[in-house]
Amino acid sequence: ITAEATVVLRENGKMREKSLTMDTLNPQVKAVEYAVRGPIVTKAGDIERGLQQGQKHPFTEVIKANIGDSHAMGQKPITFLRQVVALCSFPELLDSSSFPEDAKQRARRILQGCGGQSLGSYSASQGVDCIRQDIAVYIEQRDKGVPADWDNIYLTTGASDGIVSILKMLVSGQGRSRSGVMIPIPQYPLYSAAISEMEAVQINYYLDEDNCWALDINELHRAYQAAKEHCHPRVICIINPGNPTGQVQSRKCIEEVLHFAYEENLFVMSDEVYQDNVYSPDCQFHSFKKVLYEMGPEYFNTVELASFHSTSKGYSGECGFRGGYMEVLNLDLEVKAQLVKLLSVRLCPPVSGQAAMDVIVNPPLPHEPSYLQFHKEKRAVLGALAEKAQMTEQILNTVPGIKCNPVQGAMYAFPRIFIPPRAVEEAMSLGISPDMMYCLRLLEETGICLVPGSGFGQREGTYHFSLHTLRLESLKLVFQPLHKLLVNKL
Amino acid sequence: ITAEATVVLRENGKMREKSLTMDTLNPQVKAVEYAVRGPIVTKAGDIERGLQQGQKHPFTEVIKANIGDSHAMGQKPITFLRQVVALCSFPELLDSSSFPEDAKQRARRILQGCGGQSLGSYSASQGVDCIRQDIAVYIEQRDKGVPADWDNIYLTTGASDGIVSILKMLVSGQGRSRSGVMIPIPQYPLYSAAISEMEAVQINYYLDEDNCWALDINELHRAYQAAKEHCHPRVICIINPGNPTGQVQSRKCIEEVLHFAYEENLFVMSDEVYQDNVYSPDCQFHSFKKVLYEMGPEYFNTVELASFHSTSKGYSGECGFRGGYMEVLNLDLEVKAQLVKLLSVRLCPPVSGQAAMDVIVNPPLPHEPSYLQFHKEKRAVLGALAEKAQMTEQILNTVPGIKCNPVQGAMYAFPRIFIPPRAVEEAMSLGISPDMMYCLRLLEETGICLVPGSGFGQREGTYHFSLHTLRLESLKLVFQPLHKLLVNKL
Incomplete structure (x- = not known):
């Protein structure tokens, strides 16, 4: 009798089966x-x-x-980020002369936002208020003044956590009315894994390899029309810049996607974790939100959009901290309350990851002592x-x-x-x-x-x-x- | 037209519905x-x-x-724990004379276990190897020599994450063969929330308020027999010490529960996050694993058990770090591979939380400089x-x-x-x-x-x-x- 046997005999001769075997495992888990x-x-x-x-x-x-x-x-951490996290972790260091004043100021502000001024308290499920505020300011600057409301910002445990939470909200129905989720092919396999775990319907739209992996709007239409026959397409996921394909979407293409989502009542999930990773001089990062804004209020006030960012990529590369945030737009108010409820079951994202996220959206300014080294x-x-x-x-x-x-x-x-x-x-x-x-x-x-x-x-x-x-x-x-x-x- | 309207008119006069409303929200999310x-x-x-x-x-x-x-x-963090986390976060501090040598030694060892010696790398999905090894040693000491294999240890994002992952594996079937999960009433609402999100069947067993919230084995039998009529009971969850009821289970009672689980082929989930929080001089914490061992190899080699611990409670109270671990016993080998796959979709638990967990299982020893202050x-x-x-x-x-x-x-x-x-x-x-x-x-x-x-x-x-x-x-x-x-x- 080994620990791995599925069926063992009890002393009394009766069989004892394992409760959890490949036959009794959740089939959705198996499918992932x-x-x-x-x-x-x-x-x-x-x-x-x-x-x-x-x-x-x-x-x-x-x-x-x-x-x-x-x-x-082998990439080295950004010194300023780690100084702030260390100061938050061990506030006695706030008295040390070997830390710069701007790092201390960031740490003090974050700690003010934590219960008992400790990184060890649960934060609100949406994240620490002042960090959400910093993120909103950052987004406004990134998007050249497009308004951002910190009430729409949610800290997450890496971007994956936010993506899974939003998808979870959107999956419903059975048979032909089952939710369909449009994803690019090739895709980052988090999407296909989450979709099969939730038994949603995966709708593939193929990126154009011959055209530098660009998203072709005709292919979106094709995929949507074909999928409508057997499910209810409700979401379109975009990864920009692309993972694993490395393309950067043009502004024109983003506008086409948003117009398509507007026309077909689709929820837009925009995975923008590589927004700081644009290398080609011919390319520029445009956030889906900014383009939506520029399309006018009819679009900006209606299209439901969730976009995602993370501490793991960009120039910081802080994967282990599991920091990230999402911004939602045009979410129904009752649905928003449901989202908060769903997030609250996991209590809160790791607070040290939230602190790391704060540094990324609130880096040293030109007059501050860490500015030169940071840049x-x-x-x-x-x-x-x-x-x-x-x-x-x-x-x-x-x-x-x-x-x-x-x-x-x-x-x-x-x-x-x-x-x-x-x-x-x-x-x-x-x-x-x-x-x-x-x-x-x-x-x-x-x-x-x-x-x-x-x-x-x-x-x-x-x-x-x-x-x-x-x-x-x-x-x-x-x-x-x-x-x-x-x-x-x- | 407000951002919250469910239906808006497009410029062309056609209606645009929101994709995500209370009517189209995932009903399992609504039920939570x-x-x-x-x-x-x-x-x-x-x-x-x-x-x-x-x-x-x-x-x-x-x-x-x-x-x-x-x-x-208002509880203050444990200095040693925060020193180790700060050292891991900002390794330049390893050269500082203001940190004790034992904290530095812990930090160096953790960093050795991290990719690129950085807290910012993803760890393996099960957690950092050397931290899993420390946890196994800790469990062996806690349980007076009962063997613990670090291959059975998984770091988690707080205990909640581990509990949800194990439950997710166990939910399958439809109608009368749907998985039933036995939980104490009163319970910690993570259990009921996860059960309704997964559409499993909640089986209530009532704790005995007149007997200091003790678990009564006859009540377990009653609940099990009644549930068998309409579902397939597969799991029993125990919270010991109890949340929210504060009772500490007697050794005899634990043995009865394990015998019951053995007889009925139930998977045992033992939530032991309060294992360091026992106040009554008449009470003592017994881990389910240790009692199972003492019941003999027929039990120890067969009953499937997952037990959970956390950085959030005990004496450290580090909720914000989202640290925790689970130990599994007698899991089918193929199922184990499936568990790793499931965990890997979320990449890894926060590494700073893993570091905090390491301090809890590997505190200063009597000959080390931080011993007195720590205790x-x-x-x-x-x-x-x-x-x-x-x-x-x-x-x-x-x-x-x-x-x-x-x-x-x-x-x-x-x-x-x-x-x-x-x-x-x-x-x-x-x-x-x-x-x-x-x-x-x-x-x-x-x-x-x-x-x-x-x-x-x-x-x-x-x-x-x-x-x-x-x-x-x-x-x-x-x-x-x-x-x-x-x-x-x-």
């Missing part, structure tokens, strides 16, 4: 797929532990390019990311059999790989997708962990992989094996 | 109730803001006794909580019309109030529960925010309120108005 932490990442972890324990592999290090985890890739560090991070984005594209495009669009923004490349027919057949006969086979071989032979495009979605018959824009050293390391594998082996 | 942050707490917040803006009330301060939020009530602070907090628990019971029992059981543990009293029949009638005619009317009046007249027993569940025809064991000054403030309201008005 989450590629960026899926089987290939698990395998990479196993190999890594093996290496540490002295196992032999044709390489000495596992390079994980599966997720945007900047600090793990030097910020520029250095964004400059390095821009350089890597460009290098990634260039290096990948030198490999025969790989074609990579420009990485205009975000932190990823999603190159297409042309896998020879006989390798495709081999994969099919093994029962795995060809791009999964490619990524598994790459991992086994080189220690490089990429995620196959099938985890993000791709047009049938095309194959891709997702690559986080790595340290340049790593990128150069990746190049040769990629080349070898694709040209010689597949 | 969460009393500890419910309407009375919202009202308390409104009054508080009103006071700040100069509105007149018969009181000058709102006293919130709705939730265990220790720091908000002095810990004793002071637990001593004050014990004193308040006793005083709360005593003071409440001097009020005619109130009967309060001893507060053996946790942080709450759940006294019964005897509301005169004509007040009950009045409430009924207003369409609210009598205890809600009582709490609303108390809030309006005195500024004291209690949560009515109906939000936690109570036997029909009985009324209660929940009171967090407050600062003693506040408790004395509460006494007179309580007395006046119950004796003179109701």
Whole structure:
């Protein structure tokens, strides 16, 4: 009798079944797929532990390019942000002369907003009031004066938490009236995972790979009309700048999407966590909210919009703090109360993550002592990311059999790989997708962990992989094996 | 046209409906109730803001006794814990002579376990390896040598997150085969909220108020047999020490519950977040896991158990960090992989909360520099909580019309109030529960925010309120108005 047996005999000879088995597991949980932490990442972890324990592999290090985890890739934290968090965590430091006055001022203000002036108190479920106010001011400045009401701001546990909460509100109905959620393909797999967990209907709209992954409004119409036959499309999700595809949406395209959402009564979810990660000089970040405002009051006062931001990306890269916020627009007042209720069941987002978010929206001003260092560090991070984005594209495009669009923004490349027919057949006969086979071989032979495009979605018959824009050293390391594998082996 | 209108006219004269209204909201979200942050707490917040803006009330301060939020009530953080978190947040402080060596050693070890040695990296979805190892060591010591495997430990975003994740795994089936979840009544409303959100079947077992809120095994059998007629009971949840009822379960009672779960193939969820909050000298905390072990291998190797702990309660009271862990036992291996997958969709628990959890399970040892101060602070907090628990019971029992059981543990009293029949009638005619009317009046007249027993569940025809064991000054403030309201008005 092992701990893992599903059925065991009791002493009295009667059977004791396990309560929780693969047969009795919630089928919605079973249906969830989450590629960026899926089987290939698990395998990479196993190999890594093996290496540490002295196992032999044709390489000495596992390079994980599966997720945007900047600090793990060697990016240094922004000093000012960490000073504020440390001051909030241990307020005795407010008396220390080794911390600058502007960091102390931020920390004092945040602590004033916390119960008992402690980061250890629960905040309101929507977040600390003064941080929500700072966020509203930040959004107004970012959007050149478009009004932002802090009553519409909710702190979240990373952006994922906000996205899941809004989706949860929107899922209802059965059969043909079941809620449909439009998502880009390729997508960030949080969306497909949440949709299958909630048993909503996933409506794919395909980004145009031949046009630098742009969103094509005709494709939106096509997807919507087709979906209407079997579900009730209620939401359109946009990721801008794109994850994993790295495109930055044009203002014109955003306006088209918003017009479409307006006409079809769709709720708009705009994932803007990469808003600070725009590298191409031809591109500019436009928030969906700002464009909506510029379309006039008929749009700005009606279209329901939730947009999301995070501490995890941008120049701060603070994933571990799980900080983030969402701003909602035109939400029905009763629905808003329901949203607060839903959030309150989880009590509150981590308050140290809220403090980190506050620094991002309330950085040092030109007259403040930390201004120069803050901007030097910020520029250095964004400059390095821009350089890597460009290098990634260039290096990948030198490999025969790989074609990579420009990485205009975000932190990823999603190159297409042309896998020879006989390798495709081999994969099919093994029962795995060809791009999964490619990524598994790459991992086994080189220690490089990429995620196959099938985890993000791709047009049938095309194959891709997702690559986080790595340290340049790593990128150069990746190049040769990629080349070898694709040209010689597949 | 206001932002809140459900239907608006487009310029072209066609109607534009809102996508998200009370009619189209996810009905499972609508069904959720969460009393500890419910309407009375919202009202308390409104009054508080009103006071700040100069509105007149018969009181000058709102006293919130709705939730265990220790720091908000003036409890001071444990210095050592905050030192470690500050060091992890801003590692430059590792060079500062004003931090003790044992705090630095803890911080260095945690940072070693983080990607890029930064709190800003994502951790593995189960949490940082070395923190999981520390937790396993802690559990072995707590349970006098009962083995704990760190592979069974998962860091969580507070205990709530772990509880919801495990419940989510267990919910399946339709109609009579729908999963039933046994919960104590009174309960902590996270359970009922999660159950209704997941459309599971709530199975109430009533705690014995006349016997100091003890769990009666016969009541478990009754509830189970009755529920079997209309659902598939799969889980039993226990809160020990009890929230909101403050009882500490006897070893004998725990053994009976585990035997029952063993016989009926139930999954056991043991909410032990108050394990350090035991005040009555006649009571002792026994973990469900330890008792299971002592029942012998037939039990220890078969009963599926998940137990939960948190940084939010105990002596640390660090709610805002959203730290916590769960330990699982006898989980099917494939199911375990599914659990990891489910957790990975949210990426990872906040790493600063993980660091806080590490300090709680790995406090200073007798030979370390912070040992004396740490234990002095810990004793002071637990001593004050014990004193308040006793005083709360005593003071409440001097009020005619109130009967309060001893507060053996946790942080709450759940006294019964005897509301005169004509007040009950009045409430009924207003369409609210009598205890809600009582709490609303108390809030309006005195500024004291209690949560009515109906939000936690109570036997029909009985009324209660929940009171967090407050600062003693506040408790004395509460006494007179309580007395006046119950004796003179109701």
